[in-house]
Amino acid sequence: MDHIVTYRKNEDPLIPAYVSVNGFETPVWNQSRWTEGPYARYVQRNGCGHCCAGMAARLHGVEIDPGMEFDTCVMLWDEPDEHHGWFQ
Numbered sequence: 001m002d003h004i005v006t007y008r009k010n011e012d013p014l015i016p017a018y019v020s021v022n023g024f025e026t027p028v029w030n031q032s033r034w035t036e037g038p039y040a041r042y043v044q045r046n047g048c049g050h051c052c053a054g055m056a057a058r059l060h061g062v063e064i065d066p067g068m069e070f071d072t073c074v075m076l077w078d079e080p081d082e083h084h085g086w087f088q
Contacts, residue, residue: 003021003022004020004021004022005019005020005021006019006020007019007020007028010027013030013033014029014030014033014034014035015027015028015029015030016028016030019055019059021059024058024059024060024061025058025059026054026055026058026059027055027058027065028055029051029054029055029065029066031043031044031047031048031050031051031066032044034047034051034066034067036065036067037067037068037070037071038071039067039070039071039074039086040067042070042086043066043067043070046085046086047066047070050066050069050070050073051066053066053069054066054068054069057069
């Protein structure tokens with residue numbers, strides 16, 4: 001099976017590009033510009049994993065963004081405490 005990968009640039013500072021793989025597309029999010037949701041400042045500061053997880057999920061057909069992915073982490077593991085960080 002051929003894996004077709006394409007990208008297109010975008011003028012939005014939050015989403016400077018889109019990547020498509022085998023019919024699925026994801027925004028390439030600029031985490032430092034993320035402003036959505038109650039954990040936006042954590043996505044901005046250390047959300048590269050949340051952005052990457054969201055992009056990977058979208059390339060498999062899951063409709064999610066970094067804020068939703070972060071919310072899911074909090075739902076599953078609760079908010080961090082003195083012994084656990086922000087899900088890096």
